[in-house]
Amino acid sequence: xxxxxxNNPSGSDFGTLxxxxxxxxxxxxxxxxxxxxxxxxxxxxxxxxxxxALLESTAKGVGAxxxxxxxxxxxxxxxxxxxxRITRNHAVGSPYIQTLLKEFDLYRTGLANKNGQTPLIPxxxxxxxxxxxxxxxPEELNTLISGxxxxxxxxxxxxxxxxxxxxxxxxxxxxxxxxxxxxRLSLGIQDFDPKVQEIVHRIQSQExxxxxxxxxxxxxxxxxxxxxxxxxxxxxEKSVETTIDAVRQLRPDRIAFYSYAHVPWIKASQRRFxxxxxxxxxxxxxxxxxxxxxxxxxxxxEIGMDHFALESDSLWKATxxxxxxxxxxxxTSRFVAPLIGLGVSAIGDSWRVFAQNEKxxxxxxxxxxxxxxxxxxxxxLNPEDLILRKHILNLMTRFETEWKDPALQxxxxxxxxxxxxxxxxxxxxxLGEQSCRVNEIGKPFLRNICMAFDARLTxxxxxxxxxxxxx
Numbered sequence: 001x002x003x004x005x006x007n008n009p010s011g012s013d014f015g016t017l018x019x020x021x022x023x024x025x026x027x028x029x030x031x032x033x034x035x036x037x038x039x040x041x042x043x044x045x046x047x048x049x050x051x052x053a054l055l056e057s058t059a060k061g062v063g064a065x066x067x068x069x070x071x072x073x074x075x076x077x078x079x080x081x082x083x084x085r086i087t088r089n090h091a092v093g094s095p096y097i098q099t100l101l102k103e104f105d106l107y108r109t110g111l112a113n114k115n116g117q118t119p120l121i122p123x124x125x126x127x128x129x130x131x132x133x134x135x136x137x138p139e140e141l142n143t144l145i146s147g148x149x150x151x152x153x154x155x156x157x158x159x160x161x162x163x164x165x166x167x168x169x170x171x172x173x174x175x176x177x178x179x180x181x182x183x184r185l186s187l188g189i190q191d192f193d194p195k196v197q198e199i200v201h202r203i204q205s206q207e208x209x210x211x212x213x214x215x216x217x218x219x220x221x222x223x224x225x226x227x228x229x230x231x232x233x234x235x236x237e238k239s240v241e242t243t244i245d246a247v248r249q250l251r252p253d254r255i256a257f258y259s260y261a262h263v264p265w266i267k268a269s270q271r272r273f274x275x276x277x278x279x280x281x282x283x284x285x286x287x288x289x290x291x292x293x294x295x296x297x298x299x300x301x302e303i304g305m306d307h308f309a310l311e312s313d314s315l316w317k318a319t320x321x322x323x324x325x326x327x328x329x330x331x332t333s334r335f336v337a338p339l340i341g342l343g344v345s346a347i348g349d350s351w352r353v354f355a356q357n358e359k360x361x362x363x364x365x366x367x368x369x370x371x372x373x374x375x376x377x378x379x380x381l382n383p384e385d386l387i388l389r390k391h392i393l394n395l396m397t398r399f400e401t402e403w404k405d406p407a408l409q410x411x412x413x414x415x416x417x418x419x420x421x422x423x424x425x426x427x428x429x430x431l432g433e434q435s436c437r438v439n440e441i442g443k444p445f446l447r448n449i450c451m452a453f454d455a456r457l458t459x460x461x462x463x464x465x466x467x468x469x470x471x
Contacts (some may be wrong), residue, residue, distance in 0.1 A: 024466070024468065025451050025467050029328045030347075030349070032454075034356070040377060040378055041378045046348070056337075065127070066126045067346055068148070069344060069346040072086075074132070075202075076269055077201055079202075079260060101147045102369070103368045106373055107340060120153040123152040125161075126158070132168060134162075141180075161183075162186070164186070165188055183223060185224050192242055193236075195234045213250050229258050231262075235287060240287045245294070251298075254310075285444060304331050318332075338351070351386075355378035400437040404435070416452050420436065423449060
């Protein structure tokens with residue numbers, strides 16, 4: 001494995017470090033992490049936090065972000081950790097669209113001004129995720145997005161993005177979405193090896209992916225992302241090499257190369273295979289390093305802990321400009337708040353408050369029909385949460401953070417040097433008096449480093465299995 005051994009005073013080889021630090025830990029798409037949400041906001045408090053975030057954003061000429069969750073999939077991918085509803089009954093699409101639009105109207109009513117006027121919410125980002133958004137027909141997508149657009153005002157620098165399954169996405173889907181303003185497309189690839197595809201129940205050919213990719217570009221999409229996963233059952237260096245080689249030929253603008261999260265105690269579908277079928281430790285990390293090497297050879301730049309982009313892509317430019325952000329959807333090129341999540345299980349974020357919708361489809365729909373914001377859970381961040389959230393976000397996006405400014409200090413930070421002592425000794429980080437910087441060899445251990453800044457995890461270790469392994 002080609003991993004730099006520089007700045008490693010302990011002399012430990014990389015395999016030893018992997019064994020030492022490969023422990024269960026959060027992925028830090030949020031802080032506090034969802035299992036530690038314990039300050040449930042009321043619906044009104046959530047709406048008020050959105051209102052305040054909108055005031056702050058619009059003062060800077062920026063609008064909100066909207067996330068629309070489409071849960072439906074025609075078949076179950078056994079690796080998947082998303083909230084989905086497996087069905088081949090496409091009649092469920094139209095009623096769900098109407099529920100989404102009704103939910104959005106509840107937000108607009110809640111944000112009405114003192115004169116009772118319902119606002120056109122300014123929107124800078126719109127993301128359609130799932131599930132499988134292209135489970136909906138082109139006509140249904142037009143109804144949904146046109147309905148949303150009629151209720152918002154779009155800022156001049158807006159970005160619309162959509163996730164798609166190459167197996168069910170047709171040219172007509174892409175043309176309709178492009179006409180509606182979508183320019184970013186994310187395709188779920190995972191792996192092209194037939195043996196891997198069979199065990200994870202996602203069989204798709206390179207030709208299917210090529211056709212969708214080329215159709216998207218012809219339709220006007222200007223940025224295409226591929227989602228890949230390493231650590232899947234039966235994956236080998238040969239299968240990853242074959243997959244990356246095919247990806248290099250199609251040359252998407254961005255690539256998310258995620259570590260497979262094995263959590264069968266949460267997702268029963270992952271019990272179709274066992275830990276014995278999974279590459280682990282050195283072997284698993286070796287798959288990532290192989291993929292990284294092959295991508296960097298053809299001009300991709302590594303971003304954060306699991307993304308890559310061409311230098312022409314805004315994600316790389318955001319890395320250079322230090323505007324890179326990370327949220328529940330992964331790495332994004334900028335910070336936009338509030339994020340309003342619409343749909344079953346969708347998560348919203350006003351920066352000060354998190355809120356997640358009901359996860360059961362029928363419950364979600366019933367509550368919206370009753371005129372309720374369908375919140376299942378959430379968290380109102382306290383002053384310590386807000387400070388530590390900034391530090392963990394800095395580490396995740398910039399590989400460094402500092403707390404010289406009194407406004408960035410909190411009592412927990414006084415304990416961080418002791419918690420990071422072993423990582424310093426192993427050469428993974430450089431710890432200043434009030435700063436932390438991740439060395440190149442430390443980047444694979446980024447989740448472990450962030451755990452030292454996690455006051456809630458420090459105070460209360462999980463009593464049961466909650467998180468996947470960090471490496």
